Amino acid sequence: MRTDLDAVDWALVDALQADARLSYNELARKVGVSPPTVAQRVRRLENAGVITGYRAVVDPTAVGRSVIALVRMKCYGPRCITVHPELLDDCPEVVEVVRLTGDICSVVKVVTTSVSELERLLVRLGGHGETSSAMVLSTPIPWRPLTAG
Incomplete structure (x- = not known):
């Protein structure tokens, strides 16, 4: 299923791919929106299957x-x-x-x-x-x- 992402969605995806441990407050500062907006958008991205999980990368x-x-x-x-x-x-x-x-x-x-x-x-x-x-x-x-x- 294809999900169309806007610039804010892509900014969140970029930031989370770089560091999935960022808090909603840190994400909000990086992306330029409020923490509640970040929380709502991240939940929407997870529910749409865009973000499928979070994990540590181990050597x-x-x-x-x-x-x-x-x-x-x-x-x-x-x-x-x-x-x-x-x-x-x-x-x-x-x-x-x-x-x-x-x-x-x-x-x-x-x-x-x-x-x-x-x-x-x-x-x-x-x-x-x-x-x-x-x-x-x-x-x-x-x-x-x-x-x-």
């Missing part, structure tokens, strides 16, 4: 998970992880699954503590279909906020 290496890999999957039918993502509910090393078009069905982002743990995980993922993996060396663009432009 995997800083918490001992220095092996990061992208696993391309070809899986179909009842064992397909895009159709049945609950198959990986007990697999905390899987931090993201993206469903794709084309000759592969998904890319799975995993973070592990060691290469041997990655190998164990690849064997498990192989039970769902064909895998091909690549270890991440660095992330020159780790995340970009969405902007109005």
Whole structure:
């Protein structure tokens, strides 16, 4: 569902993407509207599904998970992880699954503590279909906020 955002909405979205911990008072100062207006607008953005959540961004290496890999999957039918993502509910090393078009069905982002743990995980993922993996060396663009432009 598409939601049309005005300049104030985009200013709020920009500010919250930069720092989701800002108070309504701080947001009001940054955006130039009153705190009650900020509260009402943020609630509207949340209810419309524009803002889907707030979370801390954690560096995997800083918490001992220095092996990061992208696993391309070809899986179909009842064992397909895009159709049945609950198959990986007990697999905390899987931090993201993206469903794709084309000759592969998904890319799975995993973070592990060691290469041997990655190998164990690849064997498990192989039970769902064909895998091909690549270890991440660095992330020159780790995340970009969405902007109005």
